[in-house]
Amino acid sequence: MLIKKGFDFMNYSDIDMRKKHIMEFIINEYLESCTPVGSRTISKNSDLGVSAATIRNEMSDLEELGLLEKAHSSSGRIPSELAYRYYAHELLNEFNEKKSDEKTNSLTVRSERSGIKGENALSLACDILSESTNSVVISSLERFNQPRIKKLEIINITSKTYVIVFVLDNLEVSSKVFNVDFEISSSDLKKINFLLNKILSINTQDELTAEELDELVSSALNRDLIQYFLYFINKEYRGINDIKTKVTGLMNVLEMPEYNDFFQLKSFLNLLNSESEIKRILNKKLNNHIEVFVGEEIGLEELSKNSLVLTELILDNAYKIKIGVLSPLRSDYRKNISSLYNISWKLISL
Incomplete structure (x- = not known):
């Protein structure tokens, strides 16, 4: 090798x-x-x-x-870093040979009847992975096609705080909490929900002209309020198709001696607080189902004393996802490789 x-x-x-x-x-x-x-x-x-x-x-x-x-x-x-690199790649080669025609059920993400899909399935997988490896897990999710909104509902939480729940045509559920400077009565909220769903079904989520909106909005409702909600819905809906990144298990770094130094810990946390930097870490061409990057192989100076075990998957024929186990150089490569393999297999096989 x-x-x-x-x-x-x-x-x-x-x-x-x-x-x-x-x-x-x-x-x-x-x-x-x-x-x-x-x-x-x-x-x-x-x-x-x-x-x-x-x-x-x-x-x-x-x-x-x-x-x-x-x-x-x-x-x-x-x-040395070179020793870890030899060691990690040897383990990966050994693991691939052993697993070439073997399947494992050691880590369960979801059952066939659980109904967990898309982003929720990925989130659960990352939770399990961070717990099993005691490491930080970074992930990204990119949709192939933007789903349509099948139904939505605005729910009142407190006097001026609301949550809007989108049910998409692929049966995913997405939600967003927002605040307004005014109160909406329960009767008006019921009318608004009815009207918004009617507008969505008629206009298939394209923007309405002022004339079309006037025809739909009764005099009992404020036209500007409906326009506000339509703008908010449109903004959130367009964001559904953005590449989403997530960091899981960040508290695990507090148990790692390598991050006892405050400035090193701060640098690490600042890096993972940046969505663009997470995308840079994950933006690697993979030649195999699982790849290992050690030290300088990761490509970021801030992570030159770290290792990354990475996979890329197609999930539910609708998403391209990447999952990476990010650890110090001194990490259990065997566990990180096998855990990521197991969790990725469970994601794509159910």
């Missing part, structure tokens, strides 16, 4: 097995403890059957190859 992007091309198969075992032992130990790993630890807890001195020599060779780094406060070693 050749390593890509930013590093010298090196064939991983040329590294002898003992060095590979030592490197993988250090990676797995470091994933668990987050502390540098020394030769004595490897000698005592591995089945290599060689002395600590021999292991130290091998570790020095791995350090020269750029696969290990020496911690400043310890004689132990920690994995």
